[in-house]
Amino acid sequence: MKRYLPFVIVALVALATIGSGAMLYRAKRPHVLSIPGDKTLAGKSDAESAHIRGNPEAPVTLEEYGDFQCPPCGMFAAFLGQLEKEYDSRLRVVFRNFPLKAHEHAREAAIAAEAAGLQGRFWEMHDVLYREQDTWSKAPNVRELFESYAGTIGLDLDKFKKDMDGEQAKARVDTDRQRGESLGIQITPTLFINNQPVDQKDRNPEGIRAEINAALQQKPQA
Amino acid sequence: MTISRFRTTIYIVAAIVSLAGLADATYLTVQALTGETLGCGGSPDCFKVLGSSYARIAGIPVASFGVLAYFSVFTFATFAAFGYAHARIVLIPTIGAMFLATLWFLYVQAFLLHAYCRYCLFSAATTFLLTGLVIALPPGRDRSAS
Numbered sequence: 001m002k003r004y005l006p007f008v009i010v011a012l013v014a015l016a017t018i019g020s021g022a023m024l025y026r027a028k029r030p031h032v033l034s035i036p037g038d039k040t041l042a043g044k045s046d047a048e049s050a051h052i053r054g055n056p057e058a059p060v061t062l063e064e065y066g067d068f069q070c071p072p073c074g075m076f077a078a079f080l081g082q083l084e085k086e087y088d089s090r091l092r093v094v095f096r097n098f099p100l101k102a103h104e105h106a107r108e109a110a111i112a113a114e115a116a117g118l119q120g121r122f123w124e125m126h127d128v129l130y131r132e133q134d135t136w137s138k139a140p141n142v143r144e145l146f147e148s149y150a151g152t153i154g155l156d157l158d159k160f161k162k163d164m165d166g167e168q169a170k171a172r173v174d175t176d177r178q179r180g181e182s183l184g185i186q187i188t189p190t191l192f193i194n195n196q197p198v199d200q201k202d203r204n205p206e207g208i209r210a211e212i213n214a215a216l217q218q219k220p221q222a
Numbered sequence: 223m224t225i226s227r228f229r230t231t232i233y234i235v236a237a238i239v240s241l242a243g244l245a246d247a248t249y250l251t252v253q254a255l256t257g258e259t260l261g262c263g264g265s266p267d268c269f270k271v272l273g274s275s276y277a278r279i280a281g282i283p284v285a286s287f288g289v290l291a292y293f294s295v296f297t298f299a300t301f302a303a304f305g306y307a308h309a310r311i312v313l314i315p316t317i318g319a320m321f322l323a324t325l326w327f328l329y330v331q332a333f334l335l336h337a338y339c340r341y342c343l344f345s346a347a348t349t350f351l352l353t354g355l356v357i358a359l360p361p362g363r364d365r366s367a368s
Contacts, residue, residue: 006304010297013241017293021248028258121257128259135266145266151273153257 054092068109077130114169233303247288254283271339
């Protein structure tokens, strides 16, 4: 028996490693959605399309005009994750860039997110930018940090650097901003639920849930 | 304690230490494959290291080589503890190669990236500990299980 014991121990450790690795992978892989995570809403041109996450047939659409450097947007991003879990297939989220001029690195962050989007990883970059907002907002060289985020989420770094300097990502940011300006947006986050603006007084967890619930009642899922 | 028992104890300790390295490398591999970033939360240095071009070789996360290396050490140390003489012969060069790789990664972090990743430092500590253990092995031949 002792002769076989090392084989048994090694086999058990191999199984435990593969099993725990697989479980960890399942737990940490990007949330699988009904549509690819970086699907875009069709626009007149590529630059006019927007990033959406969630069920494309969801009865409720929450559209956010956000600035990656704005602290309330960062707090809202954390809350948004809860909302997406809570409402699951009944909610889809649309993100549009609205970098405020007062925030030194906001535009570059938006370009980084769009550059990641060109490799299909907009939402991964969106999440890490908001989660690490405190760090990069104060950093002297944000570009270096954005590149490190890009590498960590598995982007092709050379393409990411090229896209950061290219016109396509910038055009998308500018188009979103112009669209926001045309709607009279001045602050972030500005939210719309099924194209209806969310009132300033309702921009809190209870208010947003109430608005979503009201929208669900108006437009029950088929 | 006899020399033989001391040697067996070292192999057992090496197997246990390698499990810690295996867990660390497995976590880093999964992190690299999923693009998950929570593990680096709040540490720009961690992002700099794990997001650098040195963290992958031909698109393969270097942590996955760590998984293979630590699993090999675990296997060889376990067999050596059970008296398989050949396992010791391959255990020492394996740990030697890991030691050299660790020196390279520490150089990259210290002089090229100017940033340290806590998971990588943990792995380095584990490899150094394994190196210390094989150095502490008394010379002489192991008895063979076969």
